[in-house]
Amino acid sequence: MKVKLDIRRRLTLVVLSTGLIALIVLGGVAFYGINGVRNLALKSAEELGVRSALNSSTTIEMQQKKELSLLAGDKATVINQQLSTLALEVKKIADQMTYIQSNPNLFILQDVEGSGSAGAAFYVQRSADAFFGRAQLGLTANIRDFLIRAVETNEMMISMSVASRQKFTLTAAKRSTQSDNPPIFFDALNADWYRRAVKERTLIFTDVKADGKALEIFCAAPYFDDEGELAGVVSARGSLEKIAGIVTEVTLRDAGFCFLLDNRARAIITTDRKMPSDEQSELAAGSNVDLRSSDNLALADIASQMVDGFKGIRSARIDGKTYLIAYAPVERTDWSFAVAFDESEVLDPIVENAELIKSLTQKSIAVLDDHIRTTMIFFGAFIIIQLLATAYVGRRLADHFVEPIEQLSDGVREISRGALNRKLSIKTGDEIESLAITFNVMTDRLRSYVENLKRSTAEREHIETELSVASNIQQSMLPWEFDLGRSEVELSASMKAAKEVGGDFYDFYLLEGDRLMMTIADVSGKGVPAALFMVVSKTVLKNFALTTNDLAAAVEQANYRLSQNNDELMFVTVFAAVLELRTGRLVYVNAGHNPPLVRRAGRFEYLRSEEGVALGIDEDQTFRQSSITLESGDAIFLYTDGVTEAMNFDGDQYSEGRLLARLNAIDDRATAEEILKAVGDDVKVHVDGAEQSDDITMLAVKFNPLDGGADKM
Amino acid sequence: MEIIKEADGSNLTVKLVGRLDAATAMQLDKDFATSLKGVSNLALDLAQLDYVASAGLRILLKTQKKMDRQGSMVIKNVQDSVREVLDMTGFSNFLTLEENAKKKLQINF
Known part of the structure; x- marks a missing residue:
């Protein structure tokens, strides 16, 4: 269980950490990028x-x-x-007068009496x-x-x-509605416009005069007679009401004012404006002050420029406030018109604009920040979702991998x-899957192996059982009843396969005529083949021994039988060997066997004998x-090579010598x-636990004829 | 037991080293079943053979019989202990031992 969890955890961990690293790297790059973009954008x-703001301020200022x-x-x-129109009328009338004076005969003398027209009085x-003649x-x-x-058509004309x-x-x-009283010009020749026109012999404008509230100006021009002598002066009395209207109609949102200077830098008209106090404005109209000599040097400078007929824009402080003053000449009269505007008002929009731009910038920065924050939040949310998804997928993946492993381990x-x-079945x-298949193959092989093993075990058990039966049969074939009912001999034998x-x-076994037949034999090899041959040999030998009186003949016949096929x-x-119990005579044949021992x-x-x-x-x-002949108390000891060749761990054989010595050490x-037991024990001592390699068979016969019967022989 | 073979054309010399008992006799039997093909003169050198069991005797006899049909076999340098067994069982009469090769009896199977 621990392993399973480990694999699952490990897989989940691998998937999760891979995803995490990727996301962290991606996230880091993305955050770095977004942050960089943000900083750049803000900057x-x-x-x-x-x-x-700067650009537009300049633009606005220029504008x-x-x-x-x-x-x-x-x-x-x-x-x-306006002034030129007035001057033109005056010029026209003066020219006409000069024409009339120059060509008196072209004109008839008119009656001067009579009233004017509907628009004008005469x-x-x-x-x-007066010294004029009627004709003149x-x-x-x-x-x-x-x-x-002219009076009717010209607006300015009074x-x-x-x-x-x-x-x-x-x-x-x-x-006019005001007064129909005609202006009295008895003393026209003394009027300043007359004198100036005569003196300058050309069209002139007088200074502005104030007739009550109304401002007036005279435009005058001389005319001449046929001899070129001055004959008189034509003058027009113009109202500056219209011009004042023009000046005052300029709306400056209470942030400025206009003024008109005459050719000697005196303020003719100044827009009414609210003064902070009752002080006299520096630009009060009609104050008859030459502004060029003003203490306000900036204003004086502007006044000079204006009078000199320049056009321009300057800044000056007037009545405690800084104005931007634009001026342009009025050529006709060498006047100059100026518009003054509160500089702070001019700059206000600039400041406003700058602030607007600043606020817009701030706003766009805020929007940008907001966007970036939203993006970040979305990104963060995305990463979290991604992580959860990765964890889920990792878990599923782990399950996907682990489930077959669990199936496999359960199986x-x-x-x-x-x-x-x-x-x-995976x-x-x-x-x-291929592991499962391999496992199935392995299980198949294991099953068939187990089945084979079972079968062969069963077979072996069967064989062992048979062998055990065979062993019993073989043992039972060997005579085990040593008491033959004859006191002349005492027998003992053993066979240890x-x-x-x-x-x-x-x-x-006993033969006819009180004879004891004794045999010991060793078949080549061991095991079942040897046992089979042993059975045959034993049977054949016994068969011929029982039917033939001569031992050598019986052995020869048995040999013949055993050599067949x-x-x-x-x-x-x-x-x-055959022992005649009554005589003690022992007849024997050795067919290639170990020589027995006789006491x-x-x-x-x-008992060395002929080589058989x-x-x-x-x-x-x-066979020979x-x-x-044995005497009473004599004995014979038969054995197979399993005795003399019994080996200890060092490979030393028990040997004929030791066998002889052991037998001679036994009490008579x-x-x-x-006797059998003594030899057997001694062999056991010699081999000292080493595996028995050959059958050990011994047969001992002790000859004890009754009442010294053997001696009688 | 060790079986050392030296082949020289159709002559084969086999040295048996150790003990020729029931188990090694089977080994030798198996070996000779193939290695004696085409051999006409077999020499068994028993100088280092310390012991021979009855099963070993059987293989020696079987080999002798086989070699008598396809050529000849001679057993050399038999140790005394082995010689005793051969004599005791009467096998020396049926095997061609080098020193008494001429004394050998004819076997009729």
Whole structure:
């Protein structure tokens, strides 16, 4: 379980950390980028704001100045036009008068009496000391209609007069509601306009005069007679009401004012404005002050510029306030018109504009910041969602990987409990599936192996059982009842097979005529083949021993039988002996077997005999028998090579010498059984636990004839 | 037991080293089943063979019989202990031992 969780956790962790790293890197880059963009945007927005504020301030200032200059220029032009129209009328009448005076015979003498027209009254005035003739007056009267029409048509015109050098004056005056009283010009020749026109012999404008509240100006021009002598002066009395209107109609939102200077820098008209106190304005109209000599140097400078006919715009402090002053000349009269505007008002929009731009910049920065913050929040939310999704996907992925592993481990656990028929069914299409397939193959092999093992175990058990049965059969084939009912002999024998069944055998039985047949044999090899051959050998030997009186013949016949069809070349070494119980005569044949030991006169000795050949090799083999005679108390010890060749761990054989020594160390009175046991124990001591490699078979016979029966022989 | 073979054309010399008991006899039997093909003169050198069991005797006899059909076999340098067994069992009569090669009896199977 721990491992499973570990894999799941590890996978989740890997997926999560990979995602996390990617997101952190991405997020870092994105945050860095966004932040950089933000800083740049803020910086450039601020810079843009400042610069555009500066730019637009300059633009606005220039615009304002331009507008002021244009305004000043426009108004000056209008004023100039008005004055020029007045001057033109005067010039026209003066020219007409000169024509009349120069060509008196072209005109008839007019009656000067009579009233004017609907728009203008007409007067004739004479000085008390007038010296004119009737003809001169009548001639001059030809101008009457011109005068009346001029007065009627010109807006500025209050009246127009022709003042003759001969001290009479013809006047046409605009009819007005105020007064119909004609202006008296008896002393026209002393009027400043007359004197100046005579003196300068050209068209002149007088200074502005104030007639009560109304401002007036006279325009005058001389006329001449046929001899070129001065004959009189034509004058027009113009109202400046219209011009004042023009000046005052300039609306400056209470932030400025206009003023008109005459050719000597005196303020003619100044827009009414509220003064902070009752102080006299520096630009009060009609104060008759030459502004060029003002203490206000900036104003004086501007006044000089204006009088000199320049056009421009300057800044000056007037009445405690700074104004921007635009001025333009009125050429006709060498006047100059100016528009003054509160500089702070001019600059206010600039400041406002700057502040507006600043606030716009701030606002756009705020919007930008807001956008960036929103983006950041969205991005953060996205990262969190992404992380959750990654965790989920990682978990799912881990499940996806771990589930088949769990299935696999569950299946393996079942299989390990012995469910070898269990098949793993995992269809993931990856290594786990191939592992499952491999596992299935392994389980199949394991199952067939287990089945084989079971089968072979069963077989082996079967064989073992059979072998055990065979061993029992073999043991039971060997005579185990040593009491033959004959007191002359005492017998004991043993056969200890190296395997379940052995190739050795011993045998003893009584033959006709009180004879004891004893045999010991060793079949080549060990195990089942040897055992089979042993059975055959034993049976054949016994068969012939029982039917043939001669031992050698019986052995020869047995040899012949055993050599038949012996393709495997199995053979058996045999020592066979027949003891005549009544005489003690021992007849024996040794067919290739170890020489037995015989105890005679208290001593064991090897019974060497004719070299015989093992049975089963040569069917035509002949055997010779030998004989000795035993006395009472003598004994014979038969054995197979399993005794003398029994080996200890060092590979040392028990040997014939040790066997002989051991037998001779045994008490004469020892029974056959005791002899067997003594030798067996000694062999056991010698091998000292080493594995038995060959069958160990022994047979001991002790000869004890009744009442010394053997001695009688 | 160790089986050392030296082949020289159709002559084969086999040295047996150690003990020729039931187990090694089977080993030798198996070996000879193939290695004696095409051999006409087999020499068994038993100088270092310390022990021979009855099963070993059987293989020696079987080999002798086989070699008598396809050529010849001679057993050399038999140790005394082995010689005793051969004599005791009468096998020395059926095997061609170098020193008494001429005394050998004819075997009739």
